[in-house]
Amino acid sequence: MLTLADINAAQQRVAPYVHKTPVLTSHLLNQWLGHNVYFKVESLQKVGAFKARGACNALAWLKEQEQLPKHIVANSSGNHAQAVAWAAAQFQIPATIFMPTNVSKIKAQATKSYGANVVLCNTRQEADERVADAAEQTGFYWLPPYNHEQIICGQGTCALEALQQQPDIDAVFAPCGGGGLLSGTYIATNGIAEQQHKQIKVIGVEPLIANDAACSLRENKIMTLSDTPSTLADGAKTLSVGSLTFEYLKKLDGFYEVEERAIAYWTQWLNHLLKVRIEPTSAMSMAAAVRWLKTHDAAQASSKPLNLLIIISGGNIDQKTMQTIWQTDYLTTLPQEFS
């Protein structure tokens, strides 16, 4: 299993390339909750998402091993595509990204703007097949989105950096797509907690209508969704977690499944309170944090305020999702009134 030392090494590797993103808090929200919530804002990361960390670490690690490939390939319709394109450009390696034709124009454009070659395929399945074929060529390297040790370590640098910026955290919340961010968050947080001889809970979050990870944890085996779920949290649409990431997910202190309404509610509120663009996948963690605080408050009525860390995974939202998020006015319902 990976350890804090691996995340520390990744932090050294990616430091010259990625942003040190800010940790924000809202006094108004803290006042309402009676606890302090700190947000690690990866919306302000390169490519607008934590994914830049993993892709960059994987390539920097390959370079360290003197195994830097001649060409990088990947298949993705999401943030991973842009992250790979961007990271490949940092190491001056050509990249080819296979995307389904239904990918948004802006995502394809952004991927191209980092210098990658974008190949549009009729279906996601065709993209999957073509990337596998391409990866067979000598000197070609297929960078997967989450089931890769150095991707996990790269994503873990986000929680590590946040815990360095904001000590005394009691619990960390992160969303679960393929499990890369959550695995890295667990390894970093657990390592720091051990080092400091204290407890820091690590809690995962998933949309209720895309709850393959929660089901997998209940069944103790990896379960796969049969169809792409239509959740607002598009970073959590992944059909299943990975064989590597599942082993870390088993160690979490809690796992929440969140309704779409609560995802929309917290997307509006966090965008409003923090003044930073926050994608629904990230807002989902706030819904979980509120539920977790309620059980904690019930158990310990006289406790002192807790310090929570929420990993805001990114800020990439398409127009269709924005339209859905903002069709109802949730800002008239204050957090203490929402249930």
Added chain:
Amino acid sequence: MLTLADINAAQQRVAPYVHKTPVLTSHLLNQWLGHNVYFKVESLQKVGAFKARGACNALAWLKEQEQLPKHIVANSSGNHAQAVAWAAAQFQIPATIFMPTNVSKIKAQATKSYGANVVLCNTRQEADERVADAAEQTGFYWLPPYNHEQIICGQGTCALEALQQQPDIDAVFAPCGGGGLLSGTYIATNGIAEQQHKQIKVIGVEPLIANDAACSLRENKIMTLSDTPSTLADGAKTLSVGSLTFEYLKKLDGFYEVEERAIAYWTQWLNHLLKVRIEPTSAMSMAAAVRWLKTHDAAQASSKPLNLLIIISGGNIDQKTMQTIWQTDYLTTLPQEFS
């Protein structure tokens, strides 16, 4: 007339209270435009808007004059209300804000959360009358939103700070409501340009359907809109500019009137590119900048890239406006294709 020295003094005064906000840029946007655009992001300012600067400076100046009042009153349904409430709390003075009942719940709530007493009035007119009455009381001070020298100086600290953070700017763009931000921007920019013996253009922007300032400049007298216009740029709904601010507006190098469609277009794009919440009033300046660049490019085909500074006035947007902004997908139309 006010000078750079007055803005410098204001900067000293507000420094302990306000945030030094970041200047952001988008490499993708710069690549598309062939010029560099720098955004001074006051969305990340206290109360989510530049208004914190003016209110804070006015109170700090009163304190300096040993004329700090016993009670502050203001009438506003917008960012000024929150700014006054927040600033009064910094100087531990009670504040009463008169707001029309149709103000959004969230704005009233935010104003209260800074400790102000909020009085809801049936109409805007009633709010105007009641604040005037309240201000008659001994020790009470009515802080207006823009037509006040120390408010203008406070707002000017935003451009001053930005020009210190990002030297070599060729033109500055700011939106026009009552003209406080724009006047302060003009004074700061003009002062710095004189000091450095160079030219920096200062350009104002207004919604076409709320163009009282543009009409006033054409007629050379202050014109007043008969009704509150229904522009997306709610920070520019002010019915007329002030007697003080109008004198500075006359000195501007240009003034643009922007269509609602272009305001919505650039609100989507700037939110997308910068990953920060940007209100339509601020996005309006980008539409003007693009038009200004076109005339410049036509005049000087072989010129080197220009450096533009755009003052992003704030990040407060209600749900209704968000819904309108995001109902059409403008992200599929790249800036070079939009007209």
